[in-house]
Structure formats: structure tokens, C-alpha cells
Amino acid sequence: MHISEGILPLNWALLWLGVSVPFLIYGARRLKRVAQTDLSIKPLVGLMAAVVFIISCMPVPVPIVGTCSHPCGTGIAAILLGPSISVLITGAALLIQAFFLAHGGISTWGADIVSMGVVGSFSGYCIFKTLRYFKVNLVISAFMGGIIADWATYAMTSIELASGIRGTQEFTPFFFQILVAFIPTQIPLGILEGFITSGMILMLYKKRPDILINLNVIEGTINGKNLP
Amino acid sequence: MEKIYPSFRERNIFSKRDARVVILTLFSLNLLVLSCKGFVLPMTLFVACSVLYGFLKISIKRVFIRFAEPLMIAGTLVLLKFIFAGEEGLRQGLLVSSRIFAAASLIIFLSFTVSFIDFIATLAWLRVPKLFIEILLLSYRSLFILFEEAAVIYQAQTNRLGYSSLRRGVSSFSSLAGLLVIKVFEHNSRLTTALIQRGYDGEFSIPEKKWNFHFSDILFAGFILGAAGWLWKV
Numbered sequence: 001m002h003i004s005e006g007i008l009p010l011n012w013a014l015l016w017l018g019v020s021v022p023f024l025i026y027g028a029r030r031l032k033r034v035a036q037t038d039l040s041i042k043p044l045v046g047l048m049a050a051v052v053f054i055i056s057c058m059p060v061p062v063p064i065v066g067t068c069s070h071p072c073g074t075g076i077a078a079i080l081l082g083p084s085i086s087v088l089i090t091g092a093a094l095l096i097q098a099f100f101l102a103h104g105g106i107s108t109w110g111a112d113i114v115s116m117g118v119v120g121s122f123s124g125y126c127i128f129k130t131l132r133y134f135k136v137n138l139v140i141s142a143f144m145g146g147i148i149a150d151w152a153t154y155a156m157t158s159i160e161l162a163s164g165i166r167g168t169q170e171f172t173p174f175f176f177q178i179l180v181a182f183i184p185t186q187i188p189l190g191i192l193e194g195f196i197t198s199g200m201i202l203m204l205y206k207k208r209p210d211i212l213i214n215l216n217v218i219e220g221t222i223n224g225k226n227l228p
Numbered sequence: 229m230e231k232i233y234p235s236f237r238e239r240n241i242f243s244k245r246d247a248r249v250v251i252l253t254l255f256s257l258n259l260l261v262l263s264c265k266g267f268v269l270p271m272t273l274f275v276a277c278s279v280l281y282g283f284l285k286i287s288i289k290r291v292f293i294r295f296a297e298p299l300m301i302a303g304t305l306v307l308l309k310f311i312f313a314g315e316e317g318l319r320q321g322l323l324v325s326s327r328i329f330a331a332a333s334l335i336i337f338l339s340f341t342v343s344f345i346d347f348i349a350t351l352a353w354l355r356v357p358k359l360f361i362e363i364l365l366l367s368y369r370s371l372f373i374l375f376e377e378a379a380v381i382y383q384a385q386t387n388r389l390g391y392s393s394l395r396r397g398v399s400s401f402s403s404l405a406g407l408l409v410i411k412v413f414e415h416n417s418r419l420t421t422a423l424i425q426r427g428y429d430g431e432f433s434i435p436e437k438k439w440n441f442h443f444s445d446i447l448f449a450g451f452i453l454g455a456a457g458w459l460w461k462v
Contacts, residue, residue: 006331010262040420046366167320199402
């Protein structure tokens with residue numbers, strides 16, 4: 001979810017920007033390191049940012065809290081390219097969306113990166129990798145990764161909104177009010193994102209398993225037919 | 229899709245100004261709005277931007293599409309604050325809403341007057357790391373290709389009743405997203421090959437921009453910021 005331009009006061013906008021910068025720097029350093037040996041990685045990151053842009057610009061209004069919900073697309077980016085590069089991808093997609101569609105904003109860019117890019121990517125990636133470590137089916141792991149990435153993003157957005165606009169209200173009750181307000185759209189959207197993420201992984205596995213092997217998402221030979 | 233095509237940027241007197249001045253002025257105004265404790269500056273900027281949209285002959289429909297999300301956010305915020313915090317909450321909600329209106333107006337105005345390439349050139353001028361600018365440029369260029377691919381796949385799925393029920397819709401959308409990722413890898417493979425054949429060594433060149441700088445732009449920006457600063461105190 002994107003926090004709209006102007007919704008966060010300046011001090012909170014700067015704080016979230018400050019939190020996002022180290023992750024962006026880390027992602028950039030990692031990308032630079034990979035790019036030294038793999039010339040195709042930069043164009044790939046640019047293309048994935050465009051995919052995240054397309055997936056995450058389908059807003060669904062949230063009736064009470066006053067914002068929009070949508071699939072994030074960061075789960076799949078994190079699973080395929082790793083969470084640190086996914087933060088960079090999210091940053092690029094968010095900036096283009098803010099500029100083109102007034103979806104999100106320049107001042108809320110940092111907050112949106114923290115929720116979608118950092119929390120969404122890392123949580124989705126961790127769940128996916130943990131489940132894969134315990135030999136859980138690839139599709140189920142991707143499904144859970146997608147769901148958790150989405151729900152974690154919205155939990156973080158609720159924290160950002162509650163801290164930024166609570167005014168004289170107490171943080172905890174206001175946070176729960178926002179969180180509850182998200183539930184009607186976010187529970188089904190999270191599940192939808194899970195299906196989309198697992199569907200994408202399944203499609204890649206069926207049509208181009210070499211991509212998943214090259215990106216270290218799965219192990220095995222390219223000719224393997226059964227789901228690992 | 230029409231919303232993001234470059235044609236959205238209207239040719240107007242502001243788009244011919246130095247993009248750096250326009251962007252920095254709007255950004256400074258945005259900072260003033262975000263740090264403002266009153267209604268006067270945000271509402272003045274909102275009205276001024278609305279008048280400018282009319283003056284620049286930007287269609288109301290186009291502006292409304294951009295405003296739909298901030299408008300809904302502002303409306304529901306007022307309601308939420310009023311329900312949970314009474315009269316004081318209503319005042320806070322209106323204050324935040326006025327900030328949303330003003331800040332959203334400024335960013336929408338920016339998107340109507342400055343092209344994305346000028347925006348990128350300004351980021352480069354501001355010494356934003358080159359790697360990030362490269363990714364922005366690559367994403368921007370890929371967007372239109374991927375949108376077209378997605379539109380073709382979507383049309384093909386719709387023709388075969390791919391979205392006739394929720395279950396089929398989810399399945400079709402997953403396939404669409406998966407195919408889009410496959411297309412990304414195919415494009416990437418072709419793009420990288422083409423780049424390497426043209427001497428690509430891992431670095432992209434950022435297009436150099438010849439700025440159309442006039443001192444009068446600075447004076448005008450200074451006047452606007454001075455007036456906004458005065459209103460900020462009110």
C-alpha cells in the first residue's frame with residue numbers, strides 16, 4: 001500500500017526516509033557486486049521494477065482508513081532476486097508511480113520503501129527460504145511468501161500511519177483501528193497475492209525452470225519435471 | 229494505461245522552463261506544506277494549483293483521475309478522526325486533509341509540467357547515485373513494452389473467458405503475471421546481448437541535458453517561495 005503524498009508530517013517523512021536509505025545503499029552495493037560478474041543483472045533489475053510497478057498500481061480503496069490496497073509484487077521480486085535488490089526495485093517503482101500517477105508520493109517515498117520494500121521483501125523472502133529449508137513444496141512456499149510479504153507490508157504501513165497521523169490520540173488503539181480497517185481488503189488481497197506469487201513461480205517452473213535454477217531459487221537439473 | 233503514456237505531459241509555459249527550478253521550487257513548497265501548522269498555506273496552494281490546471285487547459289477528467297486516491301484518503305481521514313476523537317479530531321483531520329490536498333496538487337502539477345526524462349536529468353544534476361538513475365531509466369523504458377505485452381495477454385485471456393469467475397480470474401491473473409516475468413527474462417536476454425554487441429561494459433550513459441536556464445525563473449521561484457513562507461506563518 002502506498003501512503004499518499006502529504007499524509008505524513010515532515011518529521012515522520014524524514015524519519016522513514018532515514019530508515020530506508022541504509023537498505024537502499026546495501027541493495028545498491030549488492031547489485032554493483034553482482035553486476036561486476038553478470039552484465040545482465042542491471043537490465044533485469046530495471047525490468048523487474050517495471051513488473052513491480054504494473055502489479056502494484058492496481059489500487060483497491062480501503063473504506064475506513066482512507067487509503068488504497070493492492071498486490072505489492074515485492075514478494076516475487078525478493079524470491080527471484082533477493083530481498084536487498086528487491087528494496088532497490090521497489091524504490092525505483094515507487095518513484096515512477098509517484099511521478100506518473102500521484103500514487104504514493106515523493107515525501108512518503110521513504111515510508112513506502114520501508115513498508116513495501118524492506119518489510120515486505122525481507123519477510124516474504126525469509127518465509128519462502130525457511131519453508132524451502134524444511135523441504136516444503138515450492139508452490140506452497142511461494143504462496144506463503146506472497147501472503148506474508150503482503151500482510152507484513154500492511155502491518156508496517158499501519159504502524160507508519162498510526163505514528164504519523166494519530167495527533168493527540170494514543171498510538172496503540174489508533175494502530176489497531178487502522179489495522180482492523182485494512183482487514184476487509186487485506187485478508188483477501190494477501191491471499192490473492194499468495195496465489196499470484198505461487199502462480200508465477202509455478203509458471204516459471206513449468207515453462208522456464210532454467211531461470212529459477214540460475215537465480216538459485218531451486219536446485220536441480222533443468223530437465224527435472226516433478227516439483228521439488 | 230493511457231494515464232502513464234508520455235502524452236500526459238501537456239505542452240505549456242511551465243514545461244518550457246528549467247526543470248531543475250520547477251522541481252526544486254515545487255519540492256520546497258511541499259516541504260513548507262508538510263511542516264505547516266495552519267490551513268492557509270495548504271489551501272492557498274491547492275486553489276492556486278487548481279486554477280493553474282484550468283489555465284493550462286488540462287482536462288478535469290485527467291486531473292480527477294490523479295486526485296481520486298488523495299481525495300478519498302482526505303475524506304475518510306476526516307471521518308475517521310471525527311468518529312474516534314470528536315471535535316479536536318475533526319480539526320486534526322481537516323488539517324491533515326488540507327496538507328494532502330496541497331501536497332497532492334503540487335505533485336500532480338509536477339507530473340503535468342516536467343517530463344520524466346527532465347526529472348531524471350534533475351536527479352543526475354542533484355548527484356543522485358548513477359546506479360539508481362540507471363535503474364529508473366531502464367524501468368521507465370521497459371514499462372511501455374511490458375504494458376503492451378500485458379494488454380495482449382489479457383485480451384487473449386478475456387477472449388477465452390479467462391476472467392469469467394473469481395477462480396478463473398485468479399488463475400488467469402497468476403498466469404498473466406508469470407508470463408510477464410518470463411517475458412522480462414526473454415527481453416533481458418535479448419537486451420543484454422544487444423548491449424554487449426554495442427560495447428556495453430556494465431555502465432549506462434545518462435543522457436546529458438542542455439538546461440534552458442533563465443535568471444528570471446529563479447526570481448519568479450524566489451517570489452513564490454517568499455510568498456509561501458509568509459503564508460506559512462499565518
